[in-house]
Amino acid sequence: xxxxxxxxxxxxxxxxxxxxxxxxxxxxxxxxxxxxxxxxxxxxxxxxxxxxxxxxxxxxxxxxxxxxxxxxxxxxxxxxxxxxxxxxxxxxxxxxxxxxxxxxxxxxxxxxxxxxxxxxxxxxxxxxxxxxxxxxxxxxxxxxxxxxxxxxxxxxxxxxxxxxxxxxxxxxxxxxxxxxxxxxxxxxxxxxxxxxxxxxxxxxxxxxxxxxxxxxxxxxxxxxxxxxxxxxxxxxxxxxxxxxxxxxxxxxxxxxxxx
Amino acid sequence: xxxxxxxxxxxxxxxxxxxxxxxxxxxxxxxxxxxxxxxxxxxxxxxxxxxxxxxxxxxxxxxxxxxxxxxxxxxxxxxxxxxxxxxxxxxxxxxxxxxxxxxxxxxxxxxxxxxxxxxxxxxxxxxxxxxxxxxxxxxxxxxxxxxxxxxxxxxxxxxxxxxxxxxxxxxxxxxxxxxxxxxxxxxxxxxxxxxxxxxxxxxxxxxxxxxxxxxxxxxxxxxxxxxxxxxxxxxxxxxxxxxxxxxxxxxxxxxxxxxxxxxxxxxxxxxxxxxxxxxxxxxxxxxxxxxxxxxxxxxxxxxxxxxxxxxxxxxxxxxxxxxxxxxxxxxxxxxxxxxxxxxxxxxxxxxxxxxxxxxxxxx
Amino acid sequence: xxxxxxxxxxxxxxxxxxxxxxxxxxxxxxxxxxxxxxxxxxxxxxxxxxxxxxxxxxxxxxxxxxxxxxxxxxxxxxxxxxxxxxxxxxxxxxxxxxxxxxxxxxxxxxxxxxxxxxxxxxxxxxxxxxxxxxxxxxxxxxxxxxxxxxxxxxxxxxxxxxxxxxxxxxxxxxxxxxxxxxxxxxxxxxxxxxxxxxxxxxxxxxxxxxxxxxxxxxxxxxxxxxxxxxxxxxxxxxxxxxxxxxxxxxxxxxxxxxxxxxxxxxxxxxxxxxxxxxxxxxxxxxxxxxxxxxxxxxxxx
Numbered sequence: 001x002x003x004x005x006x007x008x009x010x011x012x013x014x015x016x017x018x019x020x021x022x023x024x025x026x027x028x029x030x031x032x033x034x035x036x037x038x039x040x041x042x043x044x045x046x047x048x049x050x051x052x053x054x055x056x057x058x059x060x061x062x063x064x065x066x067x068x069x070x071x072x073x074x075x076x077x078x079x080x081x082x083x084x085x086x087x088x089x090x091x092x093x094x095x096x097x098x099x100x101x102x103x104x105x106x107x108x109x110x111x112x113x114x115x116x117x118x119x120x121x122x123x124x125x126x127x128x129x130x131x132x133x134x135x136x137x138x139x140x141x142x143x144x145x146x147x148x149x150x151x152x153x154x155x156x157x158x159x160x161x162x163x164x165x166x167x168x169x170x171x172x173x174x175x176x177x178x179x180x181x182x183x184x185x186x187x188x189x190x191x192x193x194x195x196x197x198x199x200x201x202x203x204x205x206x207x208x209x210x211x212x213x214x215x216x217x218x219x220x221x222x223x224x225x226x227x228x229x230x231x232x233x234x235x236x237x238x239x240x241x242x243x244x245x246x247x248x249x250x251x252x253x254x255x256x257x258x259x
Numbered sequence: 260x261x262x263x264x265x266x267x268x269x270x271x272x273x274x275x276x277x278x279x280x281x282x283x284x285x286x287x288x289x290x291x292x293x294x295x296x297x298x299x300x301x302x303x304x305x306x307x308x309x310x311x312x313x314x315x316x317x318x319x320x321x322x323x324x325x326x327x328x329x330x331x332x333x334x335x336x337x338x339x340x341x342x343x344x345x346x347x348x349x350x351x352x353x354x355x356x357x358x359x360x361x362x363x364x365x366x367x368x369x370x371x372x373x374x375x376x377x378x379x380x381x382x383x384x385x386x387x388x389x390x391x392x393x394x395x396x397x398x399x400x401x402x403x404x405x406x407x408x409x410x411x412x413x414x415x416x417x418x419x420x421x422x423x424x425x426x427x428x429x430x431x432x433x434x435x436x437x438x439x440x441x442x443x444x445x446x447x448x449x450x451x452x453x454x455x456x457x458x459x460x461x462x463x464x465x466x467x468x469x470x471x472x473x474x475x476x477x478x479x480x481x482x483x484x485x486x487x488x489x490x491x492x493x494x495x496x497x498x499x500x501x502x503x504x505x506x507x508x509x510x511x512x513x514x515x516x517x518x519x520x521x522x523x524x525x526x527x528x529x530x531x532x533x534x535x536x537x538x539x540x541x542x543x544x545x546x547x548x549x550x551x552x553x554x555x556x557x558x559x560x561x562x563x564x565x566x567x568x569x570x571x572x573x574x575x576x577x578x579x580x581x582x583x584x585x586x587x588x589x590x591x592x593x594x595x596x597x598x599x600x601x602x603x604x605x606x607x608x609x610x611x612x613x614x615x616x617x618x619x620x621x622x
Numbered sequence: 623x624x625x626x627x628x629x630x631x632x633x634x635x636x637x638x639x640x641x642x643x644x645x646x647x648x649x650x651x652x653x654x655x656x657x658x659x660x661x662x663x664x665x666x667x668x669x670x671x672x673x674x675x676x677x678x679x680x681x682x683x684x685x686x687x688x689x690x691x692x693x694x695x696x697x698x699x700x701x702x703x704x705x706x707x708x709x710x711x712x713x714x715x716x717x718x719x720x721x722x723x724x725x726x727x728x729x730x731x732x733x734x735x736x737x738x739x740x741x742x743x744x745x746x747x748x749x750x751x752x753x754x755x756x757x758x759x760x761x762x763x764x765x766x767x768x769x770x771x772x773x774x775x776x777x778x779x780x781x782x783x784x785x786x787x788x789x790x791x792x793x794x795x796x797x798x799x800x801x802x803x804x805x806x807x808x809x810x811x812x813x814x815x816x817x818x819x820x821x822x823x824x825x826x827x828x829x830x831x832x833x834x835x836x837x838x839x840x841x842x843x844x845x846x847x848x849x850x851x852x853x854x855x856x857x858x859x860x861x862x863x864x865x866x867x868x869x870x871x872x873x874x875x876x877x878x879x880x881x882x883x884x885x886x887x888x889x890x891x892x893x894x895x896x897x898x899x900x901x902x903x904x905x906x907x908x909x910x911x912x913x914x915x916x917x918x919x920x921x922x923x
Contacts, residue, residue: 007733011745014730018752018806021763024773028766037771078658085655089648097656100663106857108864108908110881114888114901115670118677121894134666141659155349161313162346164333166411167363170651176359180350199756202866202881206888216758223762223871235759246754250747315640330640 022239029232047233057234060218064198067129067214071136072194078137079144079193080186084178086145087152088160098145105142112138113206120207128209135203140193147192147253151185152178184252191249195242262325264289264447265310265415270319272305272471279305281471282319287415287449287464292441294450294458297468298494306468307417307451311340324414334363339408343419345400347392353403354379354388360411378406381440398429402436409444417449422457434461455495459483467491489615492539499545499584501538502617508532512609519580522556524612535617542573542587544611547603548596554606560584561602565593576605678898687894695899705883705900709907712879715794715869716862719801720855723809726802727854731813732843736822746814753807761871764800765791768872792874800868805861809854816850817843852919860908880904 031037032044051057086098104112112135120131159181163173179186201216208217215238222231263286272280280302287293295303308314310321312333321328323337339360348356354375361371379385382402387395395403401421408416418437422430438461441448452458458465459479466476467490475487486492493500506521507514513526515538524538551557560576572593576584586605588596597603681690699705734745752760767773768790775787790796820843828838844851866881873879878886884904887897 004733007729010726011730011733014726014806015748017803018749021760021767021803022752022755024767025759025763035771039776078662081655082659085652085659089652089655091652100667101659104667106860106908106912108860108881108904110864110866110884111674111901111905112667112670114884114897115674116666117888118673118894118898119666119670122673134662137662138666141662158342158344158346159348161333162340162342162348163359164313165311165338165340166360166407167334168359169332169334172363177348195754199758201756201758206885216756219756219758219762220867223765231762235762239755239759242754242756243751246750315638315644317638317641330643 025232025239026236028229029236031229031232034229047229048237050228051230051233051237054230056213057218057230060213060215063212064215067132067136067212068194068197071133071140071197072190074133075137075140075144075193075197076186076190079141079189080148080182082141083145083148083152087149088157101145102142104139109139109202110206113203116203117206129212132204132208132212132214135207136197136200137193139200139203140196143192143196144186144189147189148182148185151182151188155181184254188249188253191245191252195245199242262289263287264291264324265293265449266322267306267310268320268322270306270309270316270321272302272309272314273317279471280309280316283468283471283473284319285466285473285476287447289447290445291463292438292448292450292461294452294462294465295468296452296455296458296465296494298453301468302471303451303453303468304419305471307340307419307449310415310449311338311417312336337414339411339413339416341404341408341416341418341421343421343423345404345421347400347403347407349392351392352388353384353390353392353395356392356403357407357410359407364411374410378410381409381443382406382436397425398433401425401433405437405440409440409446413446415447415449417451419451420453422452430457437461459495467494469494486539486613487615489537489539489617492613492615497542497585497587499538499540499542501540501582503536503538505530505532505534505536505614513614515614517580517582519578519582520556520558522612523609524614525610526614528614528616530614530616537615537617539613539615540584540607540611542585544607545584545586546606547574547586547588547592551604551606555608556612557604557606558582558584559602560605562597562599565599574603576603674898675902677894678902680895680898682893682895685892692895695896696903698896699899699903708878708880708883711794711877712863715798715801715877715879716859718798719805719862720809720859722798722802723806723858724851724855727806727809727813728851731810731817734810735814735817735820749807749810749814752803753811757804757867760804761800761868764796764803764872768796768799791872792877794873794877796872797869797877797879800872801862801865804865804868805858808861809858812850812854812857813847814850816847816853820846849919852915856912856915860912863908864904 027040029047030043030045031040032042032046033040082097082101086094116131116135120128125131160173160177163177164170168176198214199216200214201220204212204214204217205220208214213221219231219235222228265287267286268284270280270283271278283302283306295306297303305314309316310323310328312328312331312335315330326337328336348359351359357375357378358371361374366374375388376385379388382405384399384402384406387399387403392400392403404421405418422433425433434457437448437450450458450461459482462479464476465479465482467474467482469490475482475491477485482491483495486495489500492498501517503515503517503522505513505526506516508526508530511526513524513530515522515524515536517538522538530536546554558578560578560582562574563577564575566573566575569590571587571589574584574586574588574596576586578584584605677687678695679691679693681688681692681694734742734749737745765772769775770787770789770791774790775784778784778788824842824846825838828842829835833841863879864881865879866885869877869879869882870885873882880900884897884900887893887900891897
């Protein structure tokens, strides 16, 4: 047991290191002082109330949710079709296609953002909703494809052959066999895409005009311009929401695809 | 004869430059239990997939119940397949699995329920309708797969090595079950397997497939007793296969010269003196010891090994010139025979030895 | 939809009519499936790349973007020393972050991988939570922690180690700390995957054959988990190299990294051509790096 001690200690320290900032935000959200001093002089929920009253926060939340929802739906549909093509078919350049869809993961995000900015300017879009969604879908696709492909790999194509043998045409096979079995993966991928969109900063920052403010943008501007402990309060709320999404994700993917 | 249920004419399948199936033709009478037998990679699975519609032939036609299947997709054919790994739908119950095909035909709810219940009875799983697939044992899953296919009353039921995953006792049980079901339902069964014992036990007719071609198609008895090629002789049951040349041809009798000995054998094809041939003698046809002294063909051999198999034994023998034999004797007969390392006389009659042209010997 | 092969008809082996029909059908299905994704990629990845490239050759005169071809932007990047400094600084920070996350992450990943499944699951879950939390929140939290009236300074003062608060923020170290925090999970996860797949009986066999812990690690564990190490390192390095938010919030004017400089050109200076040229150069740099890395380690994603 003592042999393990240095590793145990290190792991504990690392986990503390990883969680400390988040815990700090939560702690500070209950800090009545206006200047985020440590140690906490007085505990209070006042900043939560103030955050709830702030209309701009409400607007940012609404924007974020809508954008994330639309992006997630689009990313899921496109990602699922691509996954089916990659897993159930064999064709030339398959690896190239897969790499192409995965590439946004390894692209420095600033470059993606800049590219989309120039594109939207040359199309005379004044920033705005749809170009943000376009960018979010782009970065959400790799996640959807990874999760859905893994799911499709989990049950083999002979199930689909069996359905066809029993009289189901391509559409019926998809509806009754492929979809239900792939569904946990599809929903999981959708949740991931939702979260990546919700948390996205760089692309949104560059590309959204002044009228599309999302939560990360709002947080950033509050840090830079108008600092207020309201920030801690609603950040804590966001963290809490993220945790719920995470647990939802794990629950969805717990279901088995094969027997 | 009655119109055949399944008829393949000139079926050929190329995969790129590989010829998987080479000009195969056969007809299966209605209600037969028919086996496609052959080693791995011989093309039997490809033939089966072409009949069910998962592959399209490069050339040739397939007719099922008199209808040309050209271009027809699997869901348009009167065939059903019991998959090798069963492929039961994991997200559905036993009853839902069985009902699937009927649902696809838009059968009414009441009729579906009735048929499903009838099927469950047939496969002896009457109370298992609501169970989840994951709750079933291997043999039970097997029966659900059969029920799911049969409930659709296909003209032809194809089974793709369905018993491979089961242990020996269960496999033998299921073989009898399958025979029973087939007899009761009367559907034509096409059974794909590499296990020759299984094929011989269950089939009315067997087609032995090798390298994409049918070497022989006959009843089980015929295939065992009268193999037409060396491959069939070697693949079905065990045999001693020796290479030599014809030194004498006399109508339907011939003499084969082997190293150190000349053997008389039956000849049933036209051949000239000097032709290279394979001689096949079944282990059970060899007589050893006293009884061999009066045999037409006799040879002195040394006992290299004795393999004890319970009710009988296999003697591994080798002649002075290096010819190898396996002889089969009953446990009782063993008492009279010498032990390992000693010599013994073996013998057999000309009619026990079959001749094949050598180029067919490749297995 | 079965496992279908779209074979090349150039093969000039005889293909039957039915086969051709079936193949055409598969091809149609495949095209149908890939079209939405292909359209999206084309419109929002390929096209923008060309537009970016085009922009990088434009001129910027009197605060206007002129559609005149010029190599001025690239000349500036390669000749003006300040940009070389930024690249060097970014590389240094990225390498530091990669090294630190590797050194910290490997033992942690090893520790988790060796645990029984109950704890393993819990620990892994605990790892994912910071991973899923927004980077903006995590980064600004460091501002609070490292600030003059923040927790770190408070603890140091209470411990009597310092009298006056130390300026941690707006320095390279703050940026490194922030980046390590963000990217530790990115490093630990592929390492964990690699270590988890490793058969523990291999380590046991090594010690049975007389290797002590260090030798077992060097000769058995490390070589077999090298793919995980390579993957994690590449990921962290590239992502750290391109980071924007952390140097922006935690760093000062002397810790500007590549993405900060690019952003400044676009949003503050308005010199899109020059910003574009920087972006293109950065992209090429990243691609060259990734390709040579792949060659070196010879692995598929």
